[in-house]
Each structure stands twice: as C-alpha cells, then as structure tokens.
Amino acid sequence: xxxxxxxxxxxxxxxxxxFADPVEGIWKTAKDDNGNFGHIKVSMCGDRICGVLVKxxxxxxxxxxxxxxxxxxxxxxxxxGDGYYDSGKVWAPDRDKTYSSKMTMNGNKLTIKGxxxxxxxxxxTWVRIK
Numbered sequence: 001x002x003x004x005x006x007x008x009x010x011x012x013x014x015x016x017x018x019f020a021d022p023v024e025g026i027w028k029t030a031k032d033d034n035g036n037f038g039h040i041k042v043s044m045c046g047d048r049i050c051g052v053l054v055k056x057x058x059x060x061x062x063x064x065x066x067x068x069x070x071x072x073x074x075x076x077x078x079x080x081g082d083g084y085y086d087s088g089k090v091w092a093p094d095r096d097k098t099y100s101s102k103m104t105m106n107g108n109k110l111t112i113k114g115x116x117x118x119x120x121x122x123x124x125t126w127v128r129i130k
Contacts, residue, residue: 051075
C-alpha cells in the first residue's frame with residue numbers, strides 16, 4: 001500500500017507541469033517612455049495570470065536599481081485559450097498608471113494592450129527569455 005502511495009505522488013508530480021499555462025515564464029518587456037525595460041515573471045495565481053517585475057534595466061541594457069522590483073505588473077488576467085488573455089490589469093511603472101488590459105501570445109511574443117479612463121495604449125510586444 002505504501003508503494004502505491006509513493007507511485008501516485010510521483011505520477012502527480014510528473015503531471016503538474018502539463019497543467020502549466022503556456023504564458024508562464026520570464027518575459028522581457030518593451031522599452032518604456034524612458035527607454036528602460038524589465039523582466040517579468042509570469043505565473044498562475046489561482047485560476048488567473050499574474051506577473052512580477054524581477055529585474056530592471058536602463059536604456060543601455062545595464063541593470064538598474066529600482067524600487068519596483070518585486071511589485072506586481074500583471075494581475076487578474078483570465079486565460080481565454082488559444083493564446084488570448086483578457087479582463088486583467090497591467091501596471092506601467094513609467095507612467096504609474098494601471099490599465100485594464102488584454103494580452104495575446106503568439107509563439108515567444110506577447111502583445112500587451114490596455115486602456116485607462118478611455119485612453120488606450122499599446123504596451124508593446126514582450127519577448128520570452130525563459
């Protein structure tokens with residue numbers, strides 16, 4: 001009976017990655033208004049997608065000290081299937097604005113779009129780095 005329990009636990013552990021959403025990983029953002037960019041770790045937060053800034057870089061690509069590291073950039077994004085994500089929020093640190101957003105993933109590219117108070121902005125295309 002003990003072996004059955006170990007085998008079941010092992011099988012569940014192996015199957016867990018199969019349930020990961022394809023958008024999970026590390027993404028390099030498009031450059032912001034200042035030419036800076038970041039690396040966002042995107043993961044599941046319950047049944048939604050969220051993302052946290054893990055690294056920040058200046059316009060030359062040199063690491064940048066930032067009080068925003070560790071802050072959430074994406075939250076409440078709903079996976080709709082086929083690379084589409086909707087109904088979430090994206091915070092743009094360069095403008096200190098939160099946008100009602102949607103994302104579209106195509107291969108290793110993630111297009112971000114969002115609106116705040118009726119003003120819409122293209123958040124650019126992010127590139128998967130991990």
